[in-house]
Amino acid sequence: MGLSAARPPIIRIANGTFYRHHPNSTILTSSASYSHPHSHPNPPLFTDLSFELPSHTSAASPPHNWCIVGPSLSGKTTFLQLLRGQHLCFPPTARSFPYLATDDVPHRLKAPSRAIQYVGFDTGSSLGGAAPTYMSARYESRREITDFSLRDFLLGNTELNPSDVKDDEASIDAKLFERVVVDLRLESLLSLPVTFLSNGQGRRARIARALLTRPEVLLLDEPFMGLDPPTVAGLSPLLQSLAAQASPRLVLSARPQDPLPEWITHLVYLRTDCQVGSMGDKETVLKGLRRYVRGVWKGGLTEDETLPVHALGEMGRTLTGRGVQGEGLAEELAETLAAGATAGSGRDVGGESGRLGEPLVEMDGCKVKYGDKVVLGNWTEERDGRSVDGLQWTVRRGERWGVFGPNGSGKTTIVSLLCSDHPQTYSLPIRLFGRSRLPEPESGILPLTFWDIQARIGHSSPEIHQHMPRSLTTRQVLESAWADTFRSKPTLDATAQGQVDATLQWFEHELNPAFNAHSIARDDKSDTLAWASDYMFGELPFSAQRILLFLRAIIKHSDIVVLDEAFSGMDDAVRDKCMLFLAYGEAKMYPPGFSKSALLSAETAVVDSPSAVSGRVKVTGLSDQQALICISHVKEEVPDCVREWICLPEASTGLPARVGRLDGPLRTDSKRWREIWNVGGGI
Template structure:
């Protein structure tokens, strides 16, 4: 089946009002006029400039036709969906006026040139003033207007520096050390400020330091800051990445209210695995590498997902099985595709269609049986917390509860992590998950004074035993997180990032031996297609060749998804005693993520294979790799001597090995943390996910 190209052309432009002349013009209009024989395109540099001759300067979104109405009698809310490196961010930049348009008249802003805008605010005639982009793809903190911590533990110090602005200062733009009066030439009226604070639920946070905000709180603050500029259009780049389910359910209605009121008009970008808000009416599906998109009404596009993925993206349907999930007020609904029960197997009932049935028992995406049949064995305790409580002055952020321990009520967090255990750490944004990890990694200064033992030793000396040093701790931990991502030098080569697992600091000299080098080469070869950024010949990825391409490839020069893969490999490559994966798979396409999950579980011994059971769909199976058959495996999966801690708010990013879980309460409620144990992968029964979050709605 072929999907017709339904990008909005000139004759498809919808007109509102009683006549064409009375309808308001679109606020953004990109059109391919009939007098443009070569079509239109966008460029980062002019094709005839010096920069175009010294760097890649491909044509972006050739022959694009698209518009955003200024006002609409019928809602028209857009979401742009595409995998990493497909051009989602570039598309938003083009809408905002960035990148050259050739011919120039192919992109215009008719409504911004109208008398209505002149009466409202003449400064809004400038696209960069009227159209704002807020991006979340790997960005930490609150952007250039707020300071960044100089080292990982800085955010946990009790003493605040003068430059640690409050959320209120940030919203008002008061983040200059020596500001002149009215720096930006714009003043925020109190009524608007109060409305935005209320709409984004920031009332309890306005006096908090921005460096103490959680991921979800930071996101709401950044959206609020953009709204205070009163833009006509707000472009949100992957706004749902990394949000916990409760925050996800509360942020979507806030965005819907803004979109319905056209104050401002919203355009979202989403990853294929992100749920699509039910209020979105139109979708644009990017083909990849800034190629011409396909777009149209949401229901039509979702009905034709399978044909689109296979005929146009040339991808197996299993690589985008999560696409089309709906985000409603009650939770996430799984997609229903015409002619098929769902785009994903009905794992909740442990049923698999005949097309996806494998000879053996159905497995999770990373090769685990959907129901455990054997009892696991655990070793020594690696982490012991016996009443941990973290507070800044009178404000407690972790452990401010009473917990049942062996039938007794005890104060604080009591928790042990043993060899062989696979823990999931869950809880709302701001509940203390990152604080727990900072205690384990000893980045938090209160680790010294709390009843915590790491690898059997206290941070401070005890009778007959020395305290464990920060270097001893971090040598036994492999850690991937957004915070690590934010601090690791982008000037390191890709190989140096993996070598850094054997170094004491980001810039330290690694202590490598033949085994370490063999592991590095094996990981680079295995993920070569995901890590390289074009120009690397396929011969360089052969099983027995040294991946020298990684010596010259700068970490900061590869796509965000590839950077995430590199940091994931850095965390597991030397088989540390404790692996910590904090949002490690966010920002990855689902296909790349699944390969990482399979590698975490089985290393080089297992791989995916694709086949055609019939002429309609492609399916995926897990098989033994050729490297395993030849006995050349250098990297294996997690062992019984290792422990795993995983933080994620997306159930598809939870490794199939996770069995133990802790769910932290919302901050300042005084409720204790909840603990539980699973009898199989979360993927095998979605009720397991609902149990963790305390959600009873089906499909939530």
Template structure:
């Protein structure tokens, strides 16, 4: 007769309600109850594997939910949340407290780790002079980031086999000797996951781990996480946006409502069927749509992520896709006026200590072969830059924005002028400040360096400032633009915003913007921070708008409103139909001739970087796809006839899929 030893759960929450502040205390900030009467259990045994996926739109509390699991936030009653397994003898002594045993890994652009000093300004990551605190990726992964030689190394010791496997599986082997400040956005994400895995926690909470990774890397990372979860080494809990596919090995789902409450929780198929039934009833008029559980956020849920890519249909099949798609504006297909060149690269090759990071190929230009990247951007053009992580996309942006020191020595011109004096020319070279004033830029790097103690209004107004911390010089037109943007996106930016029946942000009646002077950038959710940086990049109609992963972290609805605002400003808004779909209509501001912020014009160029086709603006037509680093293959160029966000065929051709 076989006996099985009972093993208590790692996390056990029974009818717990949570608060950010004590409900009996006084605070100027709202303090609503979070996840009322929550029941959640994470077993310690692997006999019946339970792999959790926490899904929710922006502001639904995904990060808050993961923090609650790790022991953060006040629990009422206090006994409702416990960690019985951590007191077992088989658990190492160093892991017997939740904050050690349960590790949270987020991607909120605060740097690779709080103990690692990151660059104080954007161009520092590309400079040859290194600081004492610029640790290599190897040191970062091993925890050797302390300047105090007497400080003890991290507990738990070093496992060479685990190190080799994690580095190999996450494709970090060739990057081990690089300073962490050299890593691209996607490489940095993989590095954070690797470091967390090497600390061998009991539970690893990954907050949107697939965000910012290219499609091939996402497909490769999912099986690795599955292997870890299957061995319970560590146990994994992942979060994702509604539009993100669900890994095929996930067994349990928790779908979060927009008010930090649970919409559905349990086994995957049971939850999907419950959500499917809800969508059907709303579409058929049998039940009223819950404002905290909007249908348009649900219809993409249900696609599956496999080792070969994304498979299957969402909850309601093709009808769901059509209902949830952001409609194309009526004038999206009009002919464009292409103007003068404003970015000219004539054989650019970026290299560090003999190692080529960009342009390691031979390109054919007008029948002649030329080494390096040759590329021209003209006024009125809308470019997409694609390629795997580490292929040089952000390096191209740093050259255009003149953050990269090699901009001075490379064969390139910005706005028809060189960075250095030209022989026989009376033109003065462009200064760094001249270039910065003519470019609007939103990226994970900008997000990382933006001071958290600026108010929401100061972040948007920073478009008119010379540096992140200098005072913006504003005229009356600039002030009106800032007010218009804050009103238009109040639902996305104001944590205290009370939803009305209006869809989108076409609500001009709200004139009180005190919240924008009250809330700090660091107090906003990740999605709201991205919206603020997006507005900062486009608000003053710069000559070049650069959007590098600008919409990552936003759910479908927020992203669609941002992209519509990019192209049309206040002139267009969304109108919601009875079946949950949306229609683009003329806005109230346009009808009353009160538009303060317009969309892109023919004198501007747009450059967009994204790994998610739905995050690509409809106006993008021209594209460049960079090859895998050091593959020797040239960059590929093309033009899409249809919006890439809706043209699956063109999107697959770009990625060679």
């Protein structure tokens, strides 16, 4: 016991203050779109922070399983990064890694950058290599030995000229490999090229690769984001067993609305100004936040702008082996708060008139195979008196579809087919906008070109996020909705330019990192959007990047809008603002102080915006001439207007896809959600 107590912590921070850049330096950038230089703000991060992660556990010192929780733009990723040694620390001696200097740590793990691994999903690098200029290039890349398999990726065999000298310390343990592959449900994918993995499969692969390097600490940035309920149910126990053995020690991050794994013991709750709001054991932190929420709602406390109450409404639920248990803080105070806390998560826009529009997407028996492996359409359906192999699916103008199914069931493949990124689009029975990708001599109809299709589809997805060039400015990302490729010159008329400006103004609080920085002069009213030409996409926080890609998908009012996990990574308040914008554009808004008015119903909480009152609305919401296709594993991230749904089966089951129609929003009724997933409860 005495020996264990004497062992130093693996991470120690004692009254440290962190900066992205040296506090005495001036970071200036300039852009061709305006003539004056613009200074990046460099506020202190986590002032006077103290934090320790124990290196060993015992009966007297139980494990500390930490989770960093906070709303959008609160600095969750930044907090994880500084635990690994990133960002400048003042004084420099305030941050140390004493355990790594002991003889208990192998030589390969002496450096914090190796001993402490970070797995996040906000980077521009893909599993399969450099990002292409356009999405379909992803499927054109399997032509050289550089297109390695998932097995090679997990084993680290990704170099063209690997050294013959093997590092025994860094070798992969065969038993660990087998366990990780099975627990993360990757065994059937080992022979596939990593470029062909779906979003959820890619996330599991990154986590698996990090676990196989046997680090001392594993930092997981929102590890459950984008994963289907069955995968989450399997991943959480695996992480729990690793945490119990402290091999490796785990630190997670999560949004306030995410259920916390039951094995989490300690919390750090972050304020919106990148400072710690509360830190300690889980029950103590939750108790303090519960007291704060109660005080604000009863009127005895003034709400702290950096600790918004609306972000805390869903916090407090627990992820267990039996599913999500417990209630959020708002539900604990009063049942009526639950409806108000997520008020306005989309509106019933279009698709309700009963009038069928023209078909925009027609798939009449689609089966996608890579070699012998079928990834979509491994079934036979009876339709209109005939048997058809593969997926049958029609999307009409004005319809609002939800596409669901477990990771690897083919959702990403469906998106690639309808966006015409997938090369098998040419050989499959698919018609887009009433036309085929191939010539139809008998009817004289010309084939659709790739660029014709791209111009008529707005698309946001983790794949778009992965391939979007980080060097584009905030404005250029939005304007690329009118371009052929991410980097080509867009064609914008005055109306389109006005829509871009109006959207940037509407979301400046969420997109401009310097919005609350007093150092940014706002005297020149004609240049208030200069920030959008100054900040690059790669400089924005993860949540802001997701918001920007969502706006890029809807701003052009394309015939088809595809939102594939578009709201993951956002906290509930930001998500609801995006949902409202999807429904109404800049015509509607929440009244000032809405975060303290959650008792209001969803309808009375929405008011006309100043733009609507003055008749200057430039950006409208989804129209009945558009079709919406939404993919999500979280019911709160499905717009309320979604009515039609399709649920894909596991590709190996041979069961057909199931389709149905909802009688109301998914968000407000768990029974509808369970009907889609064909389960009795627990998700």
